[in-house]
Amino acid sequence: MRKSDAKSRLFFRFSFIFCIFISLFSLTLLTACGRNADSVVIAGSTSVQPFAEVLAQDYMASHPGVSIDVQGGGSAAGIMATKSGTTDIGMSSRNLQGSETSLWSIEIARDGIAIIINPKNPITDLTLQQIADIYDGKTTNWDQIGGKKGEIDVFTREDGSGTRSSFESLVMGKSQIMARAMVENSNGAIRQLVADDPAAVGYISLGLVDSTVKALDLGGIVPSRAHVVDGTYNLSRPFLFLSLKTPTGLVKDFIDFTMSAEGQKILYDQGLIITVTNP
């Protein structure tokens, strides 16, 4: 009798602790959902996200008490969230189209797209048409375009990716990327695979090109920041900050910081192309 008494008491204690735990948990959830006056939510393109995170960190360091929350989701999700007002600032890595142009937007930087091949591949220069022919399957062997004999291993990004849609509109025109092209879902994976495979071709952000891969010249134009800025290398896309209305208050202050010499220098140092000011 006594023993079971003690047991049930123990049991009640446990359920008591359990209840407290549950209520605490829901309390934190509630507070987390409430929007704070000193906080900014940024969401959208995963290409812009890492740069926005660096900007947010620097901004928060100089503005104690302010919290800036940067989330991913993709350009499409960022544009939708800006329209519905669930995010203060949206990020997009492609130009706005159609009804989207009603949103307030500002280009914070540009990003080049580099066509990369393995360093062992002797080819150094292709035209946009040759690249389009590789991607739609008309050209299947490197010897058709002056390389060593060997089937081309074509790598592309997944459907829905901002890099892919930019590549499609800038390079492919009306033709389509063939179904046989291998699909990877990050710049890093494509760079790794191209670095390993002598017969591979892929495309990644210009800022992410390193010595493990070779970026191709386009019709004699070397892919470089200067050539993106002066418009001769035209494989580039804008990185946009979006807002539902003309920004005010903290949101405006953060965007001003991004566009200031200090903010632009951060973006430049992170590998982006600056068109507004020259840091």
Place this chain on the structure above:
Amino acid sequence: MKMKNFGERIPQSLFFIIALSALTVLALITVFIFIEGVPLIAKVGFFKFIFGMKWAPSQGFYGIFPMIVGTISVTLGAIILGVPVALCCAIFLAEFAPRWLSDIVRPAIQLLAGIPSVVYGFWGLIFIVPLIRNYLGGPGLSILAGSIILAIMILPTVISISEVSLLALSPLLKEGAFALGATHWQTIRSVLVPAAKSGILASIILGIGRAVGETMAVIMVLGNAVALPNSILSPVRTLTTNIGIEMGYASGDHQQALFATGIVLLVIIMILNSLAQYSIRRK
């Protein structure tokens, strides 16, 4: 007395509620996937969705047939490579291995099940893929690479369940066979393995389920091209990798199409699991 009843009943009902919550979660997930996915299948048309050859969500094409073929071919490859090894290993552990050896091998195999799948994938990408590219040709990212990785990953499932079903056999079977003058190998071949057939079959089916459901490891080594393969060196995309690779940016119909892919997967896994249950119960 009353107090005791009270003290007994509360944990009983509490445990019942918690057990129910596990079931509820399963039901919720299933319902959610169907609510999200079925409208798209209805919109595209069931046959067009299942047997469609073209997958290009941004242009409105939602055909998953190449991925169904991809899933089947990679899984088949894994079974062909993995099951014979696993069965030999299970028979060795149950029948031949001295105790000290099986005490080493068994935990080692269980450790194999504990390695995160992304590690298998990374190892495959760095080690298996270049091997295939250099010695067999093609891009290396291929059905073969995926099959090799999955064959290793299903080993623990197939080995442990087949071994248990061999060990669970009545010792009378073995003694009877010995008494009739059969050798050890004859006994294994014509008495023990046939008697444990249902358990072994179940282990293979559960292994298939594991292979069909694996995502992270194969995403890295398959190449993920949405086209029918023409050899085991071709890249393919499976149903799971389709969801894994595209969920990052998917919205609207595209997202629903990924849920619809999930429905197909769920149905396949459910069929496999019920087959396994059936073959375990049937003695």
